[in-house]
Amino acid sequence: MALKLSVFTMIALLAALAFSSPVFAQTTDKNAGVDAAATLGVARMVEVKNSTVKDGSILSTSNQGAFPSNISYDPQVVGVVSRDAGVILNSDNNPNTSVPVISVGAVYVLVSSKEGPIKKGDLITTSTIPGVGVKANDGGYVLGTALEGYDNPDSKRIDKIAVDLNLHYFNSKPSLAGSLSDIFKIALLPTKDAPAPLFKYIVAALVVCGSFVLGFMSFGRTAAKGVEALGRNPAASKIIHLGIIFNVFIVIMIVLSGLTVAFLILRL
DSSP states (O other): OHHHHHHHHHHHHHHHHHHHHHHHHHTOOTTHHHHHHTTSOEEEEEEBSOTTOOTTOEEEOOTTOBEEOOSTTOTTEEEEEOTTOSEEEOOSSOTTSEEEEEOEEEEEEEEOSTTSOBOTTOEEEEOSSTTOEEEOOSSEEEEEEESSOBOOSOTTOOEEEEEEEEEEEEOSOOSHHHHHHHHHHHHHSOOSSSOHHHHHHHHHHHHHHHHHHHHHHHHHHHHHHHHHHHHHOGGGHHHHHHHHHHHHHHHHHHHHHHHHHHHHHHHO
16 A cells, blocks of 8 residues: 555656646746856956956956956957856966956956947947946947847946957948058057057058158159259259259158158057
8 A cells, every 4th residue: 555655656746747847948037048158158267466356357468467457448358257157277377366267258247338228239348447348339349249238227337248258349430441540550559469569660660761762752853853954044043943952841841751650650
């Protein structure tokens, strides 16, 4: 009798589990996929100035260690702090001064509505709020794409949303002029991967050489024409000499302009 009762109890328990499982399936959160993706990233340990930095903070690189980014469209972003990453790659960094950072993939990021409400699919960039992302409204370096929206009317409120990290430069002006200007900006920005000073020196040298070549070519044509005119009309030598002097002045101005432009490039 006891055996029959036990068998009956087991059958009833299995039936209850079988019939109750669809109930849980129907209450699945619509963001479950996002939640799962945002916790399965691969992180690497990065040394930071302050190891108590919050999860979801956007970090930028420096010689003294990474720190929460605090400028808009920061080109030196290394990633986002994620202590609950699915895989954390250890390194020789001191664990007491390092935190796990994700650079590619889905991750939760601290955001604010300072630059407007964030919609799913909007680009996210850095801001003047340390470690916090905002909606990207202009061209510049961005973190990636928002996987969910955020429209809190309080711009001082900071929350987390899932973002698909893809650090890259965003061109807000798809025209040719915009493309050329963005290329120039990218080259001049001191990113962690591109040695901007080298590019600036190269551009400055080209500008100086170009101004000298243009100046001497202009002077050579002017001098040749002046000598030819002087041979045909010796009586007009004073006017011809004044013309040559004026063109020499123009050549000097061209060279000085080139040197000035090169100096400004180096100061950027």
